[in-house]
Amino acid sequence: MQTSDVTVVGLGAMGVTIAGLFRANGMRVTVWNRSATRVAEEVARGALAAPDVASAFAASPVIVMCVSNDDAVDTILAAPGATLAGRTLIQLTTISPESARRGARWAREHDGHFLAGAIQAAPSQMGHPDTPVLVSGDRATWDAQRALLETLAGGLVYLGDDPAAAATMDLATLSWVYGAMIGFVHGATIAQKEGLDVATYGRIVRDIGPSFGAFFQHEGAVIQSGDFTVSESPLRISVDATARLLETARASGLSTEFPALAAGIFARAARAGLADREAAAIIEVMR
Ligand SMILES: NC(=O)c1ccc[n+]([C@@H]2O[C@H](COP(=O)([O-])OP(=O)(O)OC[C@H]3O[C@@H](n4cnc5c(N)ncnc54)[C@H](OP(=O)(O)O)[C@@H]3O)[C@@H](O)[C@H]2O)c1
Structure with missing residues (x-):
């Protein structure tokens, strides 16, 4: 009963x-x-x-x-x-x-x-x-x-x-969270090394979070459409930015683990001829 x-x-x-x-x-x-x-x-x-x-x-x-x-x-x-x-x-x-x-x-x-x-x-x-x-x-x-x-x-x-869809989407959102977490902590090592306040860094990240969320929403729609014509951010900008992260880590004696991963993926995409496509085109070398 x-x-x-x-x-x-x-x-x-x-x-x-x-x-x-x-x-x-x-x-x-x-x-x-x-x-x-x-x-x-x-x-x-x-x-x-x-x-x-x-x-x-x-x-x-x-x-x-x-x-x-x-x-x-x-x-x-x-x-x-x-x-x-x-x-x-x-x-x-x-x-x-x-x-x-x-x-x-x-x-x-x-x-x-x-x-x-x-x-x-x-x-x-x-x-x-x-x-x-x-x-x-x-x-x-x-x-x-x-x-x-x-x-x-x-x-x-x-x-x-599909009963598995929520669990599958959870793996996707977790991938984003852990990617962001590792990048965030690498950023904290940069701030600490240069004597910047890490709590201020955290606040800045919170404040820029919504606009980057909107950017990722756009990149998701780009990947879903399969049309990588530049619409927001050409991939070559990220090639330069991640190379700069790697060079700076090497020069300051910080761990290169995260920037080497990021720079490696963007450089590979550029070598594959994607530099003048939208940033999300890195998916072509990540599948
Ligand atoms: N906490 C969060 O922030 C959060 C956020 C999002 C999602 N979740 C998800 O919510 C779920 C629960 O998280 P939680 O934070 O509540 O975890 P938790 O505090 O560690 O509690 C785990 C629960 O699972 C039970 N349990 C573990 N092994 C068991 C077994 N073999 N047989 C029967 N019961 C067992 C525990 O029972 P006992 O009390 O007997 O050990 C306890 O009730 C997880 O899947 C987690 O990923 C949690």
Whole structure:
């Protein structure tokens, strides 16, 4: 018998935030977590505790899971008696595309529905009108669960029926984040070496972030169109800029690891005859 509106499986930093947002929206929440301490804390805040995974899944029409990774998901879905029987599993664990496909298959085999979401925000950023979460899976399930997901994140982006699409797009956005992170830290070494204030550097990066975001949006549209006619930034500018980064690193005794990678890619693109194409044409030598 169903005893709550939604079940949250996994009470790490993100799962606790998710359970709290559901409660704040007046929902009755059942929780399950591998270790008991967090469960007791949630019960003290008004949640219902399920004794095992099967009961947690049976307690609500919708189960939202948010645990560490693919392995944790596989372990939980293999728990004795875990089934859906008409219920919906919304997987908010950051998982691989293959794990998302496995999850969709598991839901089908257990007579249920499945959505996969990739959270693009920290716990403290959840529940805001613009909190970004990528979602994919069967459209009818998306239509049915959209309002519930909006209690967690106002900036939902639905990527279509393929259950793996959110996890795949998450790999793309992560690539951007880690590329930017490594570049940012290299920039910090330059600032430090020259005695500039690194906190000021961080503030400047925040301030120029939106305009570079708009630039990347443009470059994405260029790559999607396949037309690399110069429209914003000729690739040759980046050949010079990244060569300058490399020369400066060598001259100042800084690590050349990042600038060598960046300069190497742009130089290779120039040698391939792309110098007078739009900057995003480096994709031709990166595939
Ligand atoms: N925190 C963030 O900033 C953030 C941002 C975006 C996306 N996410 C994603 O959200 C997910 C959860 O992150 P989090 O920050 O909540 O992680 P976390 O605080 O480390 O919590 C991990 C959760 O997974 C559970 N778990 C781990 N292995 C398990 C297993 N084998 N069987 C059952 N449960 C298991 C843990 O249970 P125990 O309590 O028993 O250890 C705990 O509930 C991750 O996929 C993460 O990538 C997090």
